[in-house]
Amino acid sequence: MPEVESDVRLEGVTKRFGDHVAVDALDLEIERGAFFAMLGPSGCGKTTTLRMIGGFEEPTSGRVHLGGEDVTDRPPFRRDVNTVFQSYALFPHLTVEKNIAFGLERQKLGKAEVKQRVAEALDMVQLGSFGARRPSELSGGQQQRVALARALVNRPRALLLDEPLGALDLRLRKELQLELKRLQRELGITFVHVTHDQEEAMSMADTIAVMREGRIDQAGSATDLYETPRTEFVASFLGISNFVDGRVIGADGDVASVETHDGAQLRLPAARLDAHGDVRIGVRPEKVQLAEPGGDVPSGWNVLRGQVIVAAFLGVSIQYLIRAAGGEELTVIAPNRDGTAPDVFTVGRDVLLTWNPDFTFVVEKEAPT
Amino acid sequence: MSLRRRRQLVPWLLIGPGLLWLAVFFAIPLANQLYVSLQTGDPETGYQFTWAFGTYTDAIADYQEQFLRSIGYAATATILCLVIGFPLAYYTAFKARPWMRNLILLLVILPFFVSSVLRTVSWQLILFDDGWIVARFRDLGLLGDDGRLLATRTAVIAGITYNFLPFMILPLYVSLERIDRRLVEAATDLYASRASAFRHVTLPLALPGIFAGSLLTFIPACGDFINAALLGTPRQSMIGNVIQSKFLFVQDYPTAAALSFILMTFILVGVALYARLLGTKTLTDSAV
Numbered sequence: 001m002p003e004v005e006s007d008v009r010l011e012g013v014t015k016r017f018g019d020h021v022a023v024d025a026l027d028l029e030i031e032r033g034a035f036f037a038m039l040g041p042s043g044c045g046k047t048t049t050l051r052m053i054g055g056f057e058e059p060t061s062g063r064v065h066l067g068g069e070d071v072t073d074r075p076p077f078r079r080d081v082n083t084v085f086q087s088y089a090l091f092p093h094l095t096v097e098k099n100i101a102f103g104l105e106r107q108k109l110g111k112a113e114v115k116q117r118v119a120e121a122l123d124m125v126q127l128g129s130f131g132a133r134r135p136s137e138l139s140g141g142q143q144q145r146v147a148l149a150r151a152l153v154n155r156p157r158a159l160l161l162d163e164p165l166g167a168l169d170l171r172l173r174k175e176l177q178l179e180l181k182r183l184q185r186e187l188g189i190t191f192v193h194v195t196h197d198q199e200e201a202m203s204m205a206d207t208i209a210v211m212r213e214g215r216i217d218q219a220g221s222a223t224d225l226y227e228t229p230r231t232e233f234v235a236s237f238l239g240i241s242n243f244v245d246g247r248v249i250g251a252d253g254d255v256a257s258v259e260t261h262d263g264a265q266l267r268l269p270a271a272r273l274d275a276h277g278d279v280r281i282g283v284r285p286e287k288v289q290l291a292e293p294g295g296d297v298p299s300g301w302n303v304l305r306g307q308v309i310v311a312a313f314l315g316v317s318i319q320y321l322i323r324a325a326g327g328e329e330l331t332v333i334a335p336n337r338d339g340t341a342p343d344v345f346t347v348g349r350d351v352l353l354t355w356n357p358d359f360t361f362v363v364e365k366e367a368p369t
Numbered sequence: 370m371s372l373r374r375r376r377q378l379v380p381w382l383l384i385g386p387g388l389l390w391l392a393v394f395f396a397i398p399l400a401n402q403l404y405v406s407l408q409t410g411d412p413e414t415g416y417q418f419t420w421a422f423g424t425y426t427d428a429i430a431d432y433q434e435q436f437l438r439s440i441g442y443a444a445t446a447t448i449l450c451l452v453i454g455f456p457l458a459y460y461t462a463f464k465a466r467p468w469m470r471n472l473i474l475l476l477v478i479l480p481f482f483v484s485s486v487l488r489t490v491s492w493q494l495i496l497f498d499d500g501w502i503v504a505r506f507r508d509l510g511l512l513g514d515d516g517r518l519l520a521t522r523t524a525v526i527a528g529i530t531y532n533f534l535p536f537m538i539l540p541l542y543v544s545l546e547r548i549d550r551r552l553v554e555a556a557t558d559l560y561a562s563r564a565s566a567f568r569h570v571t572l573p574l575a576l577p578g579i580f581a582g583s584l585l586t587f588i589p590a591c592g593d594f595i596n597a598a599l600l601g602t603p604r605q606s607m608i609g610n611v612i613q614s615k616f617l618f619v620q621d622y623p624t625a626a627a628l629s630f631i632l633m634t635f636i637l638v639g640v641a642l643y644a645r646l647l648g649t650k651t652l653t654d655s656a657v
C-alpha cells in the first residue's frame with residue numbers, strides 16, 4: 001500500500017433542515033485513492049453528505065477537511081473536488097467539448113493545454129468523435145460519460161458521484177460500473193460514490209459506509225459488511241439474513257456459546273461478542289446446509305431443528321423457508337449442484353439446519369420502532 | 370379518407386385559422402398601404418396610383434430627424450427596461466418565495482388593466498410643473514428653479530420605459546425561470562465564481578428572453594406616439610406622431626404609408642442584425 005493519508009475527512013458534521021436532521025454528527029475518513037461508497041436507503045442523507053463535501057450545502061455544525069485542509073467555509077469553486085450530478089447537469093448551450101473544457105477554462109489554463117486535455121478526456125470515456133455535439137444530441141449513457149469526463153478532466157483530489165448510474169437501464173449500468181471501476185484504478189483518484197444499490201456498492205467499492213437516518217451504521221469492505229454485519233439493518237440491507245435471539249452462556253477460548261430461548265446451543269467466534277446477556281445472532285442463508293434428522297453433521301457445527309414451509313426452485317439454487325423449532329422463520333439457499341428438483345427436503349419435512357460457527361455474526365438489537 | 374391523407378391534412382388544419390387571420394388582417398391591409406404609398410394627389414382631388422417612389426425619398430429627407438429620434442428614444446428605453454427588468458426578473462425567478470413571485474407577476478401585469486393613454490395622462494399630472502415631484506427635484510437641486518420634467522426628452526423616454534417594462538420583464542422571467550439551478554451549481558463545482566457562473570451559464574441561457582423582451586419593447590416603442598404626444602412637445606415628436614398626424618389631420622396618406630414602410634423595413638433589418646449579434650444558434654439551441 002502507498003502512504004495512507006486521509007483525503008476527505010468529516011468531523012462531527014451535522015446538517016439540519018428546519019427541525020429535520022438530515023445528517024447527524026457524522027464522522028468519516030476516506031483515504032487517498034480509495035473507491036468509497038455511501039450506501040443507504042433513499043432519504044438517509046447520502047446526497048446531503050456529498051453536497052457538504054462539494055460545498056453546495058453548509059454544515060449546521062462540524063468541519064469538512066480535504067487533503068488535511070479545513071474547507072468548511074470555502075465555496076465549491078475553491079475546493080479541488082468535482083461532482084458528477086445525478087441529473088448530469090450538462091450545459092445545454094455548450095458543445096460536449098465546451099462542457100468538458102468548462103472547468104479548465106475557469107481555471108485559466110492555456111488554450112493548447114485545454115484542447116489537449118479535453119481530447120484526452122473524450123478518449124478516456126470513448127466519446128472521441130462526439131466533441132462537437134450538444135448534450136441534447138446524446139443518449140443517456142453518453143451524457144453520463146460526458147459528465148464524468150467534465151469532472152475528471154480537472155484532475156480533482158476527489159470525485160463525488162451522486163447515484164451516477166441511477167437513470168440508466170440495467171445493462172448500461174453494469175457496463176458503466178465496470179468502466180468507472182477501471183477509470184478509478186487507472187487514475188488513482190479518490191471516488192466517493194453515493195448509491196442505494198447494494199450490489200453496485202459491493203461490486204465497485206473498496207470501502208462501503210452503510211448509512212441510516214443521517215448516521216453511518218457500519219463501514220468496511222464488502223466482505224466485512226456481508227460476513228460480519230454488526231447491525232440488523234446492515235445485515236438486511238446487504239442481502240438476506242437469518243436472526244435468532246439467545247443468551248450468552250459462556251466462552252471456551254475463542255469460541256463462545258449462546259443458548260436460544262428454546263434451549264438449542266449455538267457457537268460463534270468469541271471476538272464477535274461484545275455484550276453479555278441477551279444477544280441477537282445471525283447467519284447468511286447460503287452458509288446453512290440442510291441435513292436429514294439423524295444425518296451426519298460435521299463436529300462443532302451449529303444445529304437447529306426445523307420444518308420446511310416453502311421450497312422454491314430458482315434454477316441456480318433452491319430457496320427454502322424453514323420454521324425453526326423456536327418459531328423463527330429462516331431462509332436457506334442451497335446451490336443447485338446435482339441438477340435435481342428439491343425432492344429430498346419437500347414441504348412439511350423435518351430437517352436440521354447446520355452451519356460452521358465461523359459464519360455466525362452478532363447484531364445489535366433494533367429498538368422496536 | 371386514408372390515414373396518410375389525414376396526417377397530411379392535420380398541419381393545415383392547425384395553421385389554417387392563423388393563416389386566414391393573417392391574410393385578412395395583415396397581408397391585405399399591408400398590400401393596400403403599399404399601393405397607397407405609391408399614389409400622388411391631395412385630399413381635395415383624391416389620390417391616383419402613379420408609382421411615386423419619390424414619396425419615399427422625400428419622406429426620409431423630411432423626417433430624418435424624427436426617425437433618428439424614434440430609434441434613439443426606443444433604444445434608450447429598451448436598454449433602461451433591460452437594466453430595470455433583469456434584476457427584477459432574476460429575483461422573481463430564483464429568489465422569491467412562491468407567494469412573492471405571484472405578487473410580483475401580478476404587479477407587473479396590473480398596469481394592463483388600465484388603458485395606456487390613461488396611465489400616461491396620469492404621468493402628466495405627476496410630472497406637472499407645479500407638482501410635488503418637480504418641487505422636490507428643485508429642492509434637491511436636480512432641476513433648476515425654472516426646470517421642468519414635463520415636456521422634456523427625459524419625460525418621453527421615461528414614459529416609454531414605464532409603458533413597455535412589462536413586455537421586457539415577462540419574457541425575461543419566463544426564460545430565467547426555466548433555467549435549471551443545478552446548472553449553476555455545476556458551474557460553481559467547475560471552478561466558476563458566482564459572477565463567472567452567471568456570465569457563462571445563466572446569461573447565455575437567458576438570451577432568448579433578452580432577445581424576445583428587447584424586440585417586444587423596441588419595436589412598439591419605435592412606433593409609439595402616445596408618450597411623445599402627452600409627455601413631450603413637438604421638439605420630442607417621434608415618427609409615430611408624424612405618421613399619426615399625416616393620416617388623421619393632414620390626410621397625406623401616401624406619405625404616412627411610406628413612413629410606415631420605411632419604419633418597418635428599418636425594424637426588420639435591425640432585428641436581423643440583433644439576432645446575428647446574439648447568435649441565432651445560441652438562441653434556438655438554448656431555447657430547447
Ligand SMILES: Nc1ncnc2c1ncn2[C@@H]1O[C@H](COP(=O)(O)OP(=O)(O)O)[C@@H](O)[C@H]1O
Binds near residue numbers: 017021042044
Ligand atoms: N434542501 C432541503 N430542504 C429540506 N429538507 C431536505 C433538503 N435536502 C434534503 N432534505 C431532507 O434531508 C433528508 C436526506 O436527504 P438526502 O441527503 O437527499 O437523502 P438521500 O440522498 O440519501 O436520498 C431527507 O429526509 C430529505 O427530505
Ligand SMILES: [Mg+2]
Binds near residue numbers: 043046047163
Ligand atoms: Mg440522493
